[in-house]
Amino acid sequence: MTASALTVARTRRRRGRQDRASHAVLHIVLIAGSIVMIYPLIWMIGASFKPENEIFSGAILNPFPAHFSWSNYVSGWAGSGEITFGQFFLNSLLVCVGAIVGNLISCSLAAYSFARMRFKLRGLWFAVMLGMLMLPFPVTIVPQYIMFHALGWTNSILPLIIPKFFGVESFFVFLMIQFIRTIPRELEQAAQVDGANRFQIFVRVVLPLLTPALVTTTIFTFIWTWNDFFSQLIYLGKPERYTVAVGLQSFLDATGQSQWGAMFAMTTLSLIPVFLLFLFFQRRLVEGIATTGLK
């Protein structure tokens, strides 16, 4: 034990200097990459502070406004009609939270079943699960609408949330299956030997080990729901229920007045919650609860 610890310590010291040099190189590469990645965003933030007649003519490429103005934020926040953007934010948040809870519960249950159990027709159901990803969305919009209308759910957020509680997001089911399959079975078998039932094993053993996938699901569900436009547009008939994605589209009109500045301003604002969420949750990916704590 002590011998190997010593070796490790010595190797680490030797590597320390190399690491510092290679880290410097890494930083340079990453910063250069960051600029490419983030330039369009900087441009957009800049545009959100420009008066409208400066955004698309003149020095277009320069992200910094010649005349700095907050007015886009004021007019953008006023929203559309009598509903402010604040309301859109709250609505989006509500839909997102519902979708996240639904996806976490339903997808992990289904994934555990698919990944760890052998049952009749498993192959068929698995194919169905993947097949659900393969039909392009426009062909089911209308039948789906008719179905939700028959249920009396149109003009409400129910069609956006309830299905998530029944695992319709195959992406996450499949994601969790793949992650569960990277977990050695021994831990579950040990729990089984100790008399835990399947559900206990799932909750006490599998879910904690699945944290990275659950975090990923949370992040993606939030962002994708936040950005999802079509289904929100179709099902949220009343302006007081509109979400951010729907609200953003209402700034532009090909047959009348448009508000580009306000659109950029609100797009910028709408990125803040998703960015913060990502910044917060990506830590969970760094720490990685996984098997490291189980040595």
Add this chain to the structure above:
Amino acid sequence: MTAVESEPRRAVATAARPRRRVRRQHGDNLAGYLFLIPWLIGVVVFVAGPTLASLYLSFTNFNLLSAPRWVGLQNYIQLFTVDPRYLHSIVVTVIYVVFSVPLSLIAALVLALLLNAKIKGVGIYRSIYYVPSLLGGSVAIAILWRQIFDSNGIFSKLLQLFGLPATSWISSPGLAIWTLIFLHIWQFGSPMVIFLAGLKQIPAELYEAASTEGASKWRQLRSITLPLLTPIVFFNLILTLINSFQAFTPAYVVSSGTGGPLDSTLFYTLYLYINGFTNFRMGYASAQGWVLLIVVGVFTAIAFITSRYWVYYEDSEKR
């Protein structure tokens, strides 16, 4: 509740005990289906109806506003016989898939490996590299992408630095598809995050053991990281493949829903959408949808078959 409080710890303590594996083909019928119940309900209630309806509609003339009229295979026949735009949309989509899938996956994997390092500010870097994906297919992207790739755009300016002529990438029929491929690569955030999560699943003690034995970083990458990451690589491959075949938002947003210039960005699903909602030919669009389902299904099946040879599962029962 409290009775099972210490389960995980005990589970860990007993992890080393010999396995007692029950190896029956359908040994978990009851438990399997119990866990699957919510999902099955979802399939029956929310998915089956609309899906079967769209299959039925693919054999009809359906203009969305009057009752569908049965026409048998006519839609399917028309697709392949009298519709040059359809065949063109297939070509455009295949080009998109062939380039954007591998390129975006490689970018995502490389960045995930770099951003998995324990360096200062790694959280900030990750967030920055993820920012483009936050934008998704928002209205802003449509405008940003035009700005970047038109003849006075930053991209053209950069190429000029290398002595290349100033061209408008966004508006040249031969080049426009590339701006969408770039867009896909630029938004590699999602597979990157999944890779990062996957990297965290790899037990740290494996690396420690390898370091102790003096294995180089490169060697560790090849013999530990990559093999253990294959289920996640496989996942990203399948999903990126499926999503790219169905790519809609980028072309819709960037070309204002036209697929222009000269149909050069007329993606399969975009053309399907145009047929359904702009041309009021939902029956025809549904037929397109089902052809795509079959094609993507075949590709996915092929991927699954080959996966036996290169995907390594920790829980594999073959060991």
Add this chain to the structure above:
Amino acid sequence: MSQQSAFARARRDLTITRRGLMTSAVGTAGALLLAACSSGGSDGGSSAKVTSGPVKLTTAKLAISWWGADDRTTKTLAALKLYTQKHPQITFQPSYGGIVGYQDKMVTQFSGGNGPDLMQVSDRLPFIANDQLLDLDPYIKAGRIDLSGANQATLDSQRVGGKLYTIPWGLSANCFFYNKALFQQAGVAEPKNGWTWDDYADTLEKLSDGLPDGVYPSEDIWAPAGTTAWQPFQLYLFSKGIKPYKSGGKELNFGKAELSEWLSFWQGLLKKGYLPPASDTAEENAIQTSPFVKRTAALYPINSSIATSLQGLMKDELGVVTLPTGYQSKQNLPAKEFGEYINAPIIIGANAKTQYPDDVVDVINFLITNPDANKITLMSRGVPLTQAITKLVTPLVTPIERAMTQMIDYVQAHATKNTQAFPDTDGQIGTLMQNTSQSVAFGKQSVSAAVSDFFSQAQTILASGS
């Protein structure tokens, strides 16, 4: 609590939910058929028994939809509020937002038998062809919608099968916007309403001499956010006395000669360098990315409805004139050869299945003809339909809107009865025309090759229509 009972309860709950939901799911396909059948079966509104004179309005909450940015939305909401003040028994459930996805939402709602009572429409033909819109003629005859003071040719252009289902909710027309500063810089006289295509070509030639390098006299006719090639060509045909379709929209009514003449005209201008290269034109996907806004073109063919927006994007003052018409003459053409008519993209229609036709009709009448309502809405949808209202609001609007009003007045004064049965595949012919024009401009095809491709593909499209 024991896991066992939790599971049992969950299972029980799920079974109940499942039974309730199952019925609906299995019924989806059936419901789809039913909804579609019932929508097909209606006769397009009860046309017979409309009485004249004052009507007692029913108490109702009317669903009304439109698209538009905040300016239009705020004004419309205020006008509706005014209506409710006058008729407290009638309230509204408005639904509004961007133009993107608007039609999808409308169609989906109608498909599900859940369309709004009243709505702003753009692509009216499919709705009319499938009996989804209320026939307004009986109400107009009964004096319940007062269209006196509206231009007859304008109303006629809305008619389908002789009936009026929709009314322009603000007038606009295809036109050319021009940059006054660039005209001044080049020392060229500004164009006048009623100019011809020959005048246009002359103007381009003069501009070309006076404008600096890199600034083109005009944008191409297929400018993607603009007129999209097909409508200007139709107007060109009209001015030659040719209707675009015959046999009730089953066949094209023009020959290869007309199309190649048109395409060659544009190809000629492009070759002379009067128009930006095709790839510059294709950079435009909306007005803000157009060469005109980038100040690299002095003229821009597009629908006048975007006047305020376009002006808002630019520092230079803009002007607006009719689309040129006629070809062989430099004289202003006599009325019968003036091809242009009002082709408003923003129109109002009512759901054929509305429960409250009387209320709905009264609201339409209010929005179109009430002076107070129009003092609120101004020109947020274009120039008002009737002369009296237009006169009333003109002093209240911006300079570009006043120029737009003059242009519309000219068009209405000269428009002929260009009534024409359009097939519901007209939109697809438009896309085909757009691609044909682009193909020539990019040099992918010669004019003659593009023309014969156009005709063979148009045949397929027209055959696929209902």
